Amino acid sequence: MIKIALVGIIAVILSNFFKGNKEEYSIYISLATCILVFYMGFGKLEIILDTIGKLQSYIKINHSYMNILLKIIGITYVTEFSASICKDFGYSSISNQIELVGKLSILAISMPVLLAVLETINNFLSI
């Protein structure tokens, strides 16, 4: 964790150096730092996903729902990653568009779950 903090601080200092005249290099440095920090935090994410897989074997959750859950997490991460980078450099309109489409895709993916809930409610009521 300390390494990540150090990398972040060093990158911010370097990126601020280019804030004056060469804007594009500060964009590159911040993008490279985001990727680097993800690579460092990747191991922790792997552990969480493995435990989720093990949990499934104990609790009989339908595999498709867990799949949808993982997809939603993935989409959220990608959307957040790109939207925050766009917002970081003043292009909030693009980042808002990315977030909007991210929310739409999450909604689209979770449609089957909604149908399943309605079906179970129907079953209860119709008995």
Next chain:
Amino acid sequence: MTILLIIKIAAVGILISIVNQILKQSGKDDMAYFTSLSGIILVLLWILPYLAELFEIIKKMFEL
């Protein structure tokens, strides 16, 4: 894939801005424009593979 990448980008940025200053002083403005363009493209070529690999990992991990 260590901090070397960030330092390399910073080094390219500094070098390009120095070369630009020199070229601007000596009057060759179009050359200055080309060098800054080449610096941008060079760093882009460094970063793009990592970005593509990042999204590949996410796609594989979350089964997107």
